[in-house]
Amino acid sequence: xxxxxxxxxxxxxxxxxxxxxxxxxxxxxxxxxxxxxxxxxxxxxxxxxxxxxxxxxxxxxxxxxxxxxxxxxxxxxxxxxxxxxxxxxxxxxxxxxxxxxxxxxxxxxxxxxxxxxxxxxxxxxxxxxxxxxxxxxxxxxxxxxxxxxxxxxxxxxxxxxxxxxxxxxxxxxxxxxxxxxxxxxxxxxxxxxxxxxxxxxxxxxxxxxxxxxxxxxxxxxxxxxxxxxxxxxxxxxxxxxxxxxxxxxxxxxxxxxxxxxxxxxxxxxxxxxxxxxxxxxxxxxxxxxxxxxxxxxxxxxxxxxxxxxxxxxxxxxxxxxxxxxxxxxxxxxxxxxxxxxxxxxxxxxxxxxxxxxxxxxxxxxxxxx
Amino acid sequence: xxxxxxxxxxxxxxxxxxxxxxxxxxxxxxxxxxxxxxxxxxxxxxxxxxxxxxxxxxxxxxxxxxxxxxxxxxxxxxxxxxxxxxxxxxxxxxxxxxxxxxxxxxxxxxxxxxxxxxxxxxxxxxxxxxxxxxxxxxxxxxxxxxxxxxxxxxxxxxxxxxxxxxxxxxxxxxxxxxxxxxxxxxxxxxxxxxxxxxxxxxxxxxxxxxxxxxxxxxxxxxxxxxxxxxxxxxxxxx
Ligand SMILES: Nc1ncnc2c1ncn2[C@@H]1O[C@H](COP(=O)(O)OP(=O)(O)OP(=O)(O)O)[C@@H](O)[C@H]1O
Ligand SMILES: [Mg+2]
Numbered sequence: 001x002x003x004x005x006x007x008x009x010x011x012x013x014x015x016x017x018x019x020x021x022x023x024x025x026x027x028x029x030x031x032x033x034x035x036x037x038x039x040x041x042x043x044x045x046x047x048x049x050x051x052x053x054x055x056x057x058x059x060x061x062x063x064x065x066x067x068x069x070x071x072x073x074x075x076x077x078x079x080x081x082x083x084x085x086x087x088x089x090x091x092x093x094x095x096x097x098x099x100x101x102x103x104x105x106x107x108x109x110x111x112x113x114x115x116x117x118x119x120x121x122x123x124x125x126x127x128x129x130x131x132x133x134x135x136x137x138x139x140x141x142x143x144x145x146x147x148x149x150x151x152x153x154x155x156x157x158x159x160x161x162x163x164x165x166x167x168x169x170x171x172x173x174x175x176x177x178x179x180x181x182x183x184x185x186x187x188x189x190x191x192x193x194x195x196x197x198x199x200x201x202x203x204x205x206x207x208x209x210x211x212x213x214x215x216x217x218x219x220x221x222x223x224x225x226x227x228x229x230x231x232x233x234x235x236x237x238x239x240x241x242x243x244x245x246x247x248x249x250x251x252x253x254x255x256x257x258x259x260x261x262x263x264x265x266x267x268x269x270x271x272x273x274x275x276x277x278x279x280x281x282x283x284x285x286x287x288x289x290x291x292x293x294x295x296x297x298x299x300x301x302x303x304x305x306x307x308x309x310x311x312x313x314x315x316x317x318x319x320x321x322x323x324x325x326x327x328x329x330x331x332x333x334x335x336x337x338x339x340x341x342x343x344x345x346x347x348x349x350x351x352x353x354x355x356x357x358x359x360x361x362x363x364x365x366x367x368x369x
Numbered sequence: 370x371x372x373x374x375x376x377x378x379x380x381x382x383x384x385x386x387x388x389x390x391x392x393x394x395x396x397x398x399x400x401x402x403x404x405x406x407x408x409x410x411x412x413x414x415x416x417x418x419x420x421x422x423x424x425x426x427x428x429x430x431x432x433x434x435x436x437x438x439x440x441x442x443x444x445x446x447x448x449x450x451x452x453x454x455x456x457x458x459x460x461x462x463x464x465x466x467x468x469x470x471x472x473x474x475x476x477x478x479x480x481x482x483x484x485x486x487x488x489x490x491x492x493x494x495x496x497x498x499x500x501x502x503x504x505x506x507x508x509x510x511x512x513x514x515x516x517x518x519x520x521x522x523x524x525x526x527x528x529x530x531x532x533x534x535x536x537x538x539x540x541x542x543x544x545x546x547x548x549x550x551x552x553x554x555x556x557x558x559x560x561x562x563x564x565x566x567x568x569x570x571x572x573x574x575x576x577x578x579x580x581x582x583x584x585x586x587x588x589x590x591x592x593x594x595x596x597x598x599x600x601x602x603x604x605x606x607x
Binding site: 072073083084099 | 484486487489490491492493494495496497500505508509583584585586588589592593
């Protein structure tokens, strides 16, 4: 747990970077600091590991005033990941990761063994340990940065825009990886970003800062999107926030429809549910394991096996039990207008329409009123 | 022909023996050079590391080393020779003054040019000031530091000839004595040997640089230059 108690930071030139910050970052959660450039996110973060000393106020980590700890020793107990990773160019990837264990007095052997283990944890081939940072892609460097921060198994992890220097696709992969890691590790993570999408995607709690280092709102992402505290927060979370909010609505109670299906060898499979949805007669082709392969448009007559060129690629798939946003996206992106629903193993279980999603939202709204 | 005369000069065994022989003059010259470069390094490297590491006194440092560069070496050596009472010490001090600025500049800018993110990460991971200096800043400063050292060595080799002006030895003797008796072969031989010494010394320092600069930095420099990556036993396919 990290506590900010009336923390203010004023730099020598008179800039107030953080203004009277009072907040509690709960243990075992990912808490995101978000806000426009220059609003004091980095300054707040760096006051936790004493890279910056507050002008006034107190920061507590696990109940202890950090001013009581020696800064170097304190920092070895707090993982730190920065933008561009900041890897040591003169050391191999393995030795980069082994840095903090070595500083803490581990033997070289033990530290390297631990480092190799961590490379795998963050999804890198252990053979990459022999390379130098300049021989890695940006995304790989960020993974190494995360591995290095985790090496001494610190309970707290500070991450300052760790993924902002990589392209959006890689970034999304890294975010997923972080969420997966956190499910196992259960660290107290403070994550700084200026990207609201990233904030609501990975944050369990989100702190929105405004210019002058003032905390504007501190809430769970769903709350932030549905109930912004003021005009600043509402404009900062952006114009897509209604749609984004669907990420936090569960889709339970949605009635799945059926559609006629065909196997890869041309055999007609009967849908498990009667076709409850109207519309043109598209046929969904499934592989031998029951996973969707693509759509056959209405009116296409298949003799024997459907050929690859007859198939229209499907849209995104919606996995049962996940948030409503995925269901809507599946319906909107499907060539037939029918969103394909699959189970955890990726097997076809039914279809859903955009209208159904909208109806469900309307229903919820009525219930809430 | 000057070349024939030069070969004649080389062929004369008298020129290779005794206190005025080439081997002895070369050793004297090398001695002045090494003494001055080591002396300068002992002053400039710690100072450069301190200023680069702490960030304090950078402006003073740059001003000071520019002022030192502006001093006329010959005048300085003569002056120091006179106040040092005609000993070698004056000459050596003069050469040290010449060698300090390039080493200082190389060391200081080597530390300064270390990626700020890298230094920040080192601090954030819990390195103490000393650990950061030795484990991060010094290794990263080595290419520029060695560049400064090589520069200083070249300048000192060339300038150590001034020792002869104040009656000391070294290859400068060949130049001066040759000029006095208008023996151009001797002058030319002196110049050639000074050049040879400079090349050899630079080769040795280049070899040293190759050994002590971490391989990761060479790999990174090659990657930036867009050349094929440096040979590496550790490279794997992925
Ligand atoms: N060392 C410093 N000296 C003076 N002012 C500073 C210093 N560091 C930061 N500031 C100022 O403090 C304010 C907050 O800076 P901070 O780096 O915390 O912002 P940020 O929210 O992390 O912004 P960004 O998203 O651009 O990284 C800014 O106005 C900045 O200019
Ligand atoms: Mg910042």
